[in-house]
Amino acid sequence: MNAVPSEITAKEMVQPISQEALAKRMRWQRVGDFVAHRVTMLFALLVLLLLVAIMASLVLGALPAFQKFGFGFLSSTTWDPVGEEFGALNAIYGTLVTSFIALLFGVPVSFGIAVFLTELCPNWLKRPMGVAVELLAGIPSIIYGMWGLFFFAPFFAEHVQPVLMDTLGQLPYVGGMFQGAPMGLGTLTAGLILSVMVIPFIASVMRDVFEVVPAVLKESAYGLGATTWEVMWNVVLPYTKAGVVGGVMLGLGRALGETMAVTFVIGNAHNIDLSLFSPATSIASTLANEFAEASGELHMSSLIALGLVLFFITFVVLVIAKLMLMRLSKGEGRST
């Protein structure tokens, strides 16, 4: 495809050049083009194959566990490395509950931050505030874990959990979720720390999609006498629905796979308890705790199977996120 322009210019070259030399040079240029095209393509392919390789290696590694336990692996709550009996439900439950809590608190707060950054914040403050929120995402997860274990958990146990037990814990039906020993460790603590960690991701996607809303749309709503809140809730949010859901899904993907922060504060106990105060485990924290010391082949295979489950869940969530975000940018292209 690039030979044509080169030929045209070659004819117009200022310096006279012999026919053979020209042909030779052109040949090299074409070889260069071919090589550049193929080499870069190879590396793009490599990125693609990486995902395939990850999937394949996990499936192969998980095979022994699935052969032994069948799909009962997914629904069994036994986790007994000594007796070589393994089931994934404890870890799956912990992963889902912590991520759910993370979204429960993370999404409204992120929405608030995005509203603040797009509508309320004075212009000179927008940039530093935006950077500050993104710095929350820059802090390594192990730091959140240490801070959670040594500062947040004790604070939580001393000041928040007793209050929750006396209020929400007294309610019928849901009361059991807020009962138990206030140790500070457990699914609720893990979920709350996760929510701090996903806020910057969700908030920055929300801010970005809010900014693509055409000014005309907002102005006409303001012109009709709508308040700022009404514009955000009834105009901006419906317009950016797909993008917002995409951002939330992106945050969910992060929360599901987060390892270190959760490992520090979830308590690492293989059980399912109604109480959000009791120690539990998640897929990622089980892997972090046990994989390097896994002894038997079956134990190792079961851990890889857990990894496969995690990969499958996050993969689906991230694909949905991506498709949602793509839908928004397509819609944006149509309307302009």
Add this chain to the structure above:
Amino acid sequence: MSSAIFKRRKIVNKLSLVLATLTMMISMVFLVWVLVTLVMKGFSAIAPSMFTQMTPPPGTDGGLANAIVGSLMIVGFATLVATPIGILAGVYLAEYGRRGWLAPTTRFVNDIMLSAPSIIVGLFIYTVYVANVKHFSGWGGVLALSVIAVPVVVRTTENMLRLVPNSMREAAIALGAPMWKVIFMVTLRSVKSGVMTGVLLAVARISGETAPLLFTALNNQFWSMDMNAPMANLPTVIFQFAMSPYEDWQRLAWGGALLITFGVLGLNIFVRIVLRQRTN
């Protein structure tokens, strides 16, 4: 009657905007809380001995020298591996990827890899590399971290190249330059600093990663420059020391945590400043 509705709408508006401001303040409280505890706990641990002595057995004095050097080596090699791969793949996506199925698919997959759980990458490298050579090693850590870094570099390289105006490519082509010269000597060169910031972002991303190193590089209590053996690195040392009951280990963990966090955040801020200068 209409004034009642009016009043209610006004109150709802005020209330929600106050709440929005509050959420912003809450997130800032957490940022400050984390950073302040980090500085308070970590600062007392930072001493010259931290950079000169090895990680100690519990109850004795020591430093983090082997872990710091190990981290630098693993992150450094991972960056060396990931940078060319990421840049070339990014070039393909931006320059050749205007038609066909490969580029859109790769772009999609790359975005997914960008947020894939890092512990899964650790599992992957364990099964394909560590399990086959039958020992934990620094190289395993390098592989795991480069798998995490590549998507970051691909993404920024592509984004940067897309900012190059087409007229620049056309001008070069009109002068008779073949496509490969246009790419590597004109477009890529014009976004050099942008691509470098992508690499720095990737470095920032992988230097705090702990999960994938737990079962690839593992840890090493002693001074070791052998990339083919288990290697000490800051994140796993922090993890091990922080989870331990020994006070002097915990103190060292805080020192290491302070070091890593400010390194990573410093890189982040530096990148932002460079990017801002570019766009202005």
